[in-house]
Amino acid sequence: MLFHSTVFGPIRSRRLGVSLGVNLEPDNGKICSFDCVYCECGLNADGRDDTKIPTRAEVKKALENKLITYMKGSEPVIDNITFAGNGEPTMHPDFDGIIDDTIELRNRYTPETKISVLTNAWHLSRKKVFTALRKVDNNILKLDSAIPETVSKINRPVNPNFNLQEHINDLAKFNGNCTIQTLFLRGATCDNTTPEEINAWLDALKIIQPKMVQIYSLDRKTPYDTLQAVPLSELKSIELKVRKLGLNTLVVA
Ligand code: SF4
DSSP, X not given: OOOOSSEEEEEEETTTEEEEEEEOSOTTOOBOXXXXXXXXXXXXXXXXXXXXXOOHHHHHHHHHHHHHHHHHSOOOOOOEEXXXXXXXXXXXXXXXXXXXXXXXXXXXXXXXXXEEEEEOOTTTTSHHHHHHHHHSSEEEEEOOOSSHHHHXXXXXXXXXXXXXXXXXXXXXXXXXXXXXXXXXXXXXXXXXTSXXXXXXXXXHHHHHXXXXXXXXXXXXXXXXXXXXXXXXXXXXXXXXXXXXXXXXXXXXX
């Protein structure tokens, strides 16, 4: 499922309440540095015809127009302006400037709204990306496994030099001011719910010390129909293990 505009919604989100989405990728294509087997946007190989991304000025204009129109109505307050969309938002070359514009617009039109970024967190080594993420209210960072072979099978980083340990160390640089988001699933070639997987993942959480750990499973159509959702009872038992580390956690069902 692709989002066919730069600003979309607001939609009611399981995790983010009334959420106004911002898509920094093409209207009809996906751009991401991962190629997750469960990606709701489809595979990177699909929709390659459209590679046009919105400019910083276009994003600002679209967001401002939407906020002005929305504020004239009697709709509920927007809980979050959420950077999500058709791929990885931090890959946009002007991501940092777009975050500055968004903070300015949020402060002007809807100061109680939070700004959230859903990211695969692979681009934190770029200083301007990390600095921009530190400015927003909610960094929601993906970590589906702490075992490199499993990341290769589930998240399938495009860069062959992806280094999971460096990635976990980068996540720890938020000094706990971040949310870790983990999708548990089983498939023909991958399963991130085995005891070995859970133990490695818990060890990574001990290093990262996030303020929140969101746990969820498949909920929508995925590119591969062999993937299976993990039952709620199992997610709850994983949640309990996270709680025992003294971390806040939430199963999103
Ligand atoms: S990181 Fe997100 S957008 Fe990128 S492939 Fe994975 S699920 Fe899709």
